[in-house]
Amino acid sequence: xxxxxxxxxxxxxxxxxxxxxxxxxxxxxxxxxxxxxxxxxxxxxxxxxxxxxxxxxxxxxxxxxxxxxxxxxxx
Amino acid sequence: xxxxxxxxxxxxxxxxxxxxxxxxxxxxxxxxxxxxxxxxxxxxxxxxxxxxxxxxxxxxxxxxxxxxxxxxxxxxxxxxxxxxxxxxxxxxxxxxxxxxxxxxxxxxxxxxxxxxxxxxxxxxxxxxxxxxxxxxxxxxxxxxxxxxxxxxxxxxxxxxxxxxxxxxxxxxxxxxxxxxxxxxxxxxxxxxxxxxxxxxxxxxxxxxxxxxxxxxxxxxxxxxxxxxxxxxxxxxxxxxxxxxxxxxxxxxxxxxxxxxxxxxxxxxxxxxxxxxxxxxxxxxxxxxxxxxxxxxxxxxxxxxxxxxxxxxxxxxxxxxxxxxxxxxxxxxxxxxxxxxxxxxxxxxxxxxxxxxxxxxxxxx
Numbered sequence: 001x002x003x004x005x006x007x008x009x010x011x012x013x014x015x016x017x018x019x020x021x022x023x024x025x026x027x028x029x030x031x032x033x034x035x036x037x038x039x040x041x042x043x044x045x046x047x048x049x050x051x052x053x054x055x056x057x058x059x060x061x062x063x064x065x066x067x068x069x070x071x072x073x074x075x
Numbered sequence: 076x077x078x079x080x081x082x083x084x085x086x087x088x089x090x091x092x093x094x095x096x097x098x099x100x101x102x103x104x105x106x107x108x109x110x111x112x113x114x115x116x117x118x119x120x121x122x123x124x125x126x127x128x129x130x131x132x133x134x135x136x137x138x139x140x141x142x143x144x145x146x147x148x149x150x151x152x153x154x155x156x157x158x159x160x161x162x163x164x165x166x167x168x169x170x171x172x173x174x175x176x177x178x179x180x181x182x183x184x185x186x187x188x189x190x191x192x193x194x195x196x197x198x199x200x201x202x203x204x205x206x207x208x209x210x211x212x213x214x215x216x217x218x219x220x221x222x223x224x225x226x227x228x229x230x231x232x233x234x235x236x237x238x239x240x241x242x243x244x245x246x247x248x249x250x251x252x253x254x255x256x257x258x259x260x261x262x263x264x265x266x267x268x269x270x271x272x273x274x275x276x277x278x279x280x281x282x283x284x285x286x287x288x289x290x291x292x293x294x295x296x297x298x299x300x301x302x303x304x305x306x307x308x309x310x311x312x313x314x315x316x317x318x319x320x321x322x323x324x325x326x327x328x329x330x331x332x333x334x335x336x337x338x339x340x341x342x343x344x345x346x347x348x349x350x351x352x353x354x355x356x357x358x359x360x361x362x363x364x365x366x367x368x369x370x371x372x373x374x375x376x377x378x379x380x381x382x383x384x385x386x387x388x389x390x391x392x393x394x395x396x397x398x399x400x401x402x403x404x405x406x407x408x409x410x411x412x413x414x415x416x417x418x419x420x421x422x423x424x425x426x427x428x429x430x431x432x433x434x435x436x437x438x439x
Contacts, residue, residue, distance in 0.1 A: 001111070001164070001215075001218070002215055002268070031227075031337070032333055033331070045221065051327075061321075062082075062087075070090070071090075
C-alpha cells in the first residue's frame with residue numbers, strides 16, 4: 001500500500017504539478033515537496049509527491065551494482 | 076520507465092546474487108517488514124535465488140491486513156449511517172469485518188466510493204456539500220502526511236463536510252513490540268522504503284543498537300531487494316548491527332521534513348489496535364484537538380457491536396511472522412482471493428495473497 005512511483009514534473013501551478021509517467025500525464029500534489037522543480041523526478045504516492053528523487057544517488061547506486069557485477073565476472 | 080527499468084536489469088541482479096552467495100556463510104533469518112517488499116520478493120522469485128543460509132520471512136507491513144476487526148466494523152457502521160459517503164482505497168472494500176464488509180454494505184445501499192487519493196475524497200466533499208464524506212485513514216507513515224495535507228486543504232478551502240476516520244499506524248513501535256515478544260528470532264530487518272522516505276532512517280536505530288539486529292532500508296525493485304540482502308549479509312558476516320540505506324535515491328537519513336511537519340501539525344500519537352498483535356501504545360495517530368471537527372469518530376456516534384474474529388483464520392500469526400500461509404487449514408481451500416476469509420488474502424500485499432498468486436505453499 002506504500003507504493004510510490006517515479007514521475008517527471010513537466011509544469012508547476014502553485015501546489016500542484018503536471019507530471020508524466022510512461023507517456024501519461026497526471027496531476028499531482030506538491031504539498032509534501034514544496035522544493036520540487038520542473039525537470040525533477042518525484043516519487044508519487046496516492047497522488048502526492050513524497051520526495052524529490054535523488055538522481056545522483058540513483059547513478060551512484062547503479063555504478064556500485066555494475067562494479068559488483070564486473071568484479072564477479074572477473075573473479 | 077526511468078528509475079524503474081534500470082533497477083530490474085538481470086545482469087546486475089546476477090552480479091548481486093553471486094556476491095551474496097559468495098559471502099554468506101552464517102545462517103540468518105531476515106524479515107521484510109513491508110508487504111510491498113513481499114510482493115517484489117515473490118514476483119521476481121528472490122527467495123529461490125538466495126543461498127540456503129538466508130531465510131526470508133514476511134512481516135506485518137500491510138496496513139489493510141493489520142487493521143483490527145473492531146476498527147473495520149467501525150468503518151462498516153459508518154458506511155451504514157444514512158447520507159454518509161465513504162471514500163476509501165480500493166483493497167479495503169472486500170475485507171470481511173465481524174458481520175459484513177464495505178462491499179456488502181454498498182450492495183445494501185451504502186455509498187462507498189473507491190478513491191486513488193485523498194484529493195478525490197476532498198473533491199467528493201466539495202461536489203456533495205449536503206453529505207458528510209468520510210475518508211478511511213488507513214496506512215502507515217507514508218500515507219498519513221497525505222491525509223494531514225487533505226485536512227489542511229479542507230480547512231483552507233472551508234470544506235465543512237470532510238471527515239477522516241484515523242486508523243493510521245506507525246511502524247517503529249510495532250517492530251519493538253514484535254521484538255520484545257521474542258517469537259521470531261531475526262538476523263536482519265529489511266526496513267520499509269517509503270515509510271523511511273517520510274520518517275528517515277534514524278527511527279530504526281534502536282533496532283540495531285538495543286536489539287543488535289542489522290537494518291537496511293530497501294526500495295521496491297528486485298535490484299533494491301538484492302542489494303539490501305547483500306548489505307544485510309555484509310553486516311551479519313562482520314558481526315555488525317547498524318542502520319544502512321540501500322534505497323538512497325528515495326530515502327534521506329532525515330526523511331521528509333515537510334511531510335513530518337504536516338503530520339505533526341494535524342495528528343498526535345495514540346494507542347492503536349493491530350490484528351494478531353493487539354493494542355500497541357503510541358503506534359497510532361489521532362487528530363489533534365484543533366482539528367477535531369474533521370474527526371469522524373467525534374462527529375458520528377458509532378456503535379459497531381461486538382467483534383467476531385473469523386473462525387480458523389491465522390492471519391494474526393502470519394502477520395507476526397510465526398506462521399506461514401501454508402500452515403493455515405483454510406489457505407487455498409475455503410480462503411482464496413475470490414472468496415477471502417482473512418485480510419491477508421484480500422490485500423494484494425498480504426502474505427496469503429502473495430503465496431496464492433505465485434504458487435507458493437500450494438503443493439504439487
